[in-house]
Amino acid sequence: MLKTRVITALLLLAVLLPTLFLLPTFYLGAFFLVAMIIASWEWSRMIAPGAKWAAWLYAVFCLVIILFLLGMKAVSWQFSVLMMAALFWLFVAPFILAKGMNLPFEKWKPFYSIIGLIILPATWFALVFLRELGLIFLLSSITLVWVADIGAYFIGKAFGKHKLAVNISPGKSIEGALGGLVLCYLYALLCVLYLPLGDTLFGAWAIRFGWVPMFLMVTVLVALSVFGDLFESQLKRLAGVKDSSHLLPGHGGVLDRVDALLPTMPIAALLAGLV
Template sequence: MLKTRIITATVLLAVLLPILFLLPAFYLGVFFLIALTAAAWEWSRMIAPQAKWAAVLYALFCLVVILFLLGMQAVAWQFSLLMIAVLFWFFIAPFILAKGMDLPFQRFKAFYSIVGLIILPATWFALIFLRELGLVFLLTSIALVWVADIGAYFVGKAFGKHKLAIHISPGKSVEGAVGGLLLCYLYAFLCVVYLPLGDSLFGAWAIRFGWVPMFLMVTVLAAFSIFGDLFESQLKRLAGVKDSSFLLPGHGGVLDRIDALLPTMPIAALLAGLI
């Protein structure tokens, strides 16, 4: 399994790194578009595993939504989509997670179908907006999610005793979440100190609003990175699957890799817009 994971990660890096650093931003947008279309296919497969052609149509429809809003060049519509996604994560997703495994999944399938067509396109537009602000701006925003995950994993392994959401994701602990948050604080501090202030969301917020609002922003982003992970874990458990798909051998599916980005990137994009 480890060998398979390493091979898959190596192939992905061999594709992604040249796109990031050698090619125009357009190609990164295409890469994200392919990834989120694949994630839409996985999303539909989890909701209705027997309807294989429906998953293809769902992925194509998600692609059409993105291309339509892009082709219309209606910034207000794109902003509205981001806002709807953020409102969902703040005000609706908590109630869904609170239900745990008691959610009547069959009755919620149509709801999940609509949600996917909002949060997946919104994530793409958020990533593109952050890329327009600069490659470093995008990468430092994404890296916060990785830092939160790494901190939560190692601190949870070492000190985790109190389960965060035992019925949804038994491996996550309160101690791990706190450890991930503290590591995010350190990461954001280093970004502000060692990067030009306008090159990261953290530096831009620190210079515009001050250190305390910047750390509050980091708290929100780190919390919602865990939120996104839990939300997808809940969906997988309700659907009765271990991974969202087998598109990435050794890693599961695309959704398994980007679940924490689904809430954090739209939120980060709107927070960047405030500056």
Template sequence: MLKTRVITALVLLAVLLPILFLLPPIYIGGFFLVALLAAAWEWSRLLAPEAGRAAWLYALFCLVIILFLLGMQNASWQFALLLLAVLFWFFIAPFILAKGMNLSLQKLQPFYVVLGLILLPATWFALVFLRELGLIFLLSTMALVWVADIGAYFVGKAFGKRKLAVQISPGKSIEGAIGGLILCYVYAFACVYYLSFESTLFGAWAIRFGWIPMFLMVTVLTAFSIFGDLFESQLKRLAGVKDSSHLLPGHGGVLDRVDALIPTMPIAALLAGFI
């Protein structure tokens, strides 16, 4: 299993690194688009595993939404989509997560169908917008999610005792979440200290609003990265599967890899808009 995970990761890096550093920004947009359409296919498969053709149509519909909003050439429409996604994460997702496994996926299927058509395109637009602000701006923002995950994993392994969401994800602990948050504080501070202020979201917020608002922003982004992970775990448990798919050997599905980015990137894009 470990060998398979490593090989898959190396193949992905061999594709991604040249796109990031050698090709024009439009190519990374294309890479993100393929990834989000694969995630849309998996999202539909979770909702209706037996409807294979519907999953392809669902991914196609996500593509149509993205192309339509691009064709409109009106930033306010894209902003509205981002805002809609952010409002969901702030005001609806917490109540869904609080229900644990006391939900019926069959009854909520129409809701999840519409939800995916909002969250996934919004994530793509957020990633593209952050890339337009700079490659380092994008990568440093995305890295916060990975830092939170790494910190939560190792601190949780060493000190985790109290479960964060036992029904949804028994492996996650409150201690792990706190450890991930603290590591994110250290990471954000390092970004501000070692990189130019305008090159990262953290530096831009620190110079514009001050250190305390910047750390509050980091707290929000870290919290919602955990929300995204838990939300997808809840959806998979409701669907009765371990992984969203087997598209990435050793890693599960694309949705399994981007779940924490789905809430954090639209929020980060809106926060970047303030500066």
């Protein structure tokens, strides 16, 4: 299993790294677009596993939404999608997560269908916007999510005793989440101290608003990354599946890899817009 995960990860890096560092920005946008379309296909398959053609139509519809918003060239419309995604993650997702496994999934399927067509396009626009601010700006924002996830995993393994959401994701612990948050504080501090201040979201916020607001922002983003992970875990459990798909051997599906990015990237893009 570990060998399969490593091989898959290396193949993904073999595609991603040249796209990041050697090719024009357009190709990175195309890479993200393919990832979001696959994620939308997986999203639909979890909501309606028996309707195979519906999943393809859902993916096409997600693509049409993104291309339509691009074609309109109306920044206000794209901003509206980011705002709707942010409002969902900040105010609606916590309510859904609080329901645990007591959510009547059949009744909520139309809601999941609609919200997927908001949060997936919003994530794509956020990633593209952050890339326009700079490659380091994008990578440092994404890395925050990775640091939170890795820190939570290892610290949770070593010290985790109190479950964070036992019915949704039994492997996650409060100690792991807090450990990941502390590591993210350290990571953000290192970014401010050793990278050009305007090249990262953390440095830009430290300049504009000060250290305390910057660390509060990190706290919010890390909490949202946990929300994203738990939200997808809850959806999978409600749908009765282990992984969103089997497209990435050893890793599950694309949605399994980007779940924590779905809430953090749109809100990181909005926060970057403030500075």
